[in-house]
Amino acid sequence: MSVQPESITTVGILGAGRVGTAVARQALKAGYEVRIATAKPAQEISLLVDIITPGAAAVDAAEAAASDLVVVAVPLHKYRTLSPQLLAGRTVIDAMNYWAPTDGEVDDFENDPRTSSEIIQDFLPGARLVKTLNHIGYHELEEDDKAPGRPGRRALALAGDHDDAKAAVAGFLNRLGYDAVDAGSLVAGRAFQPGTEVFNGSHTSHQLQNLLAAACARVGV
Structure with missing residues (x-):
């Protein structure tokens, strides 16, 4: 099921931690209907949800997953939940990171040469996964947004193997207040994982394009 950027009205968020709730508040600010689910009923x-993300609806996972766009923001080691x-058939944003120094080593990611998002895509074979929102702090997401065309507008990278899903996610990022820069296929997400220059800084669209090009060239993507 292809999703056009302008057709997205509902955003489902799986995970109610700091990242998930920050995305929820920013999506509400952008005018989306937001549904939040966790492993609990x-x-x-x-x-x-009423206290931390007023205006969002607490729902079960099935209802969140039925949204036009789904954001996965659970702790990465719980991805098998x-x-x-x-x-399946959904456009899904992977906002998770594998960061062993902070979260501890996880065999699934430590012993696999692929990026974490490639592993998640393999686990969710029917989803159209797009890697983004992983390289901006949850507090910055609500502070750094600017209207389109404003000088110094911050850009966010995205990567995925489905062009229609990337277009939908790019439109979502724009409404959240950020320029979207397409890094390429899902493997290109390596260029903005933890520890990279992209991950560690705030960049305009032009700056981000240059950093992604250089990083992808270094790793042969």
Whole structure:
């Protein structure tokens, strides 16, 4: 099911941690209908959602996954709690990172040469996965947004193997207040993983394009 940027009205967020709730608040600010789900039943998180993300709806995972766009923001080591069936055919943003010094080593990612997003895509074979929102701090997401065309507008990279999904996500990022820069296929997400220059800084679209080109050239992407 192809999703056009202008047709996105509902955003489902899987995960109610700092990243997930920051994305939720920014999406609400941009005018989207936001649904938040965790591994718990909706009624168990409804009060938390009302307090931390007023205006969003606490729902079960199936309802969040049925949104026009789904953002996965669970702790990466819990990725197997995601449902491949629920996310099949969906445009899904992977906002997760593998960062062993902070989160500890996870065999699935430590012993696999692929990027974390490639592994997630393999686990969710029916989803159209797009890597982004992983290289901006959750607090910065709500502070650095600017209207299109404003000088110094911050840019965010995205990577994925499905052009229609990337176009939809680029439109979403624009409404959140950021320029979107397409890094290429999902493997190119390596260029903005933790520890990279892209991950560690704030960049305009022109700056980000140059950094991504240089980083992808270094790793042969």
